[in-house]
Amino acid sequence: MFSPITKANLYLKTFGFLKVPLIWICRPKILNLDSKGVEVKIPLRRTTKNHLNSMYFGVLAVGADVAGGFMAMSKAQSRGEKISLAFKAVEGRFLKRPEADVHFICNDGELIDRMLDEVIETGERVNQSVKITAICPSLHGDEPMAEFELTLSLKKMGG
Template structure:
């Protein structure tokens, strides 16, 4: 899936099902079979009273980076995949005071989850990791890390 199509899919999904995602204006900037990177601007919509990106906006970005690959991989395979997060753990390391990047390199884990769920017919739960950076101010140094337990149930389309 091209970045253009992925971003249109993200916008349509956000405005139709979860408008709060669209309100934060995320954008997919890198997507491969193993990696997804999403950016979110540092704006009046996403920052808190201290001038850093609000933890709720950080959670939205982590959600997208951890789950959008499920959506795109299921679509590419022609299967239905219902997914949600069972829990989340966040570690806030530094205040992100500019545009933030959310990166997940867990595409292989998502492939395994889809395969396992298709084979068993059951829901599969595994942790995925998202690293938040603020490249314009701190390069690749993590501002926060999230571990989210992704829960996926896949089935073939009828």
């Protein structure tokens, strides 16, 4: 019926609208999603830019959150597990002004799989740092605009 990317984007839009309106306002779109990684785009628009006409740093944090969190939610759902997901810490390095649409890339799918294995096996909370890189491919190719490390915290619900 729908492609996996279309389903992922419908889920993300619904989640944003119902649960975290700021995500919905930023209009993230999943471009690629597989077992190893995810790529999310947030358009540079009036609602996402700052007074310097570059992406506001709060929106960059939303993009990092979506890239790091969506993969974990999606992997937990595909396993049929109810997992509580939160971020316990964030570190951001802002390297260059992102003056166009920003793509957020997280390639820590294998790490997230190991985290989920441990959570399901032990029932204990697991915390690990995931990396997200923000790029502006239309202006600067793969050159990082910002780099984030988010401490992803997973715990089995009801366990």
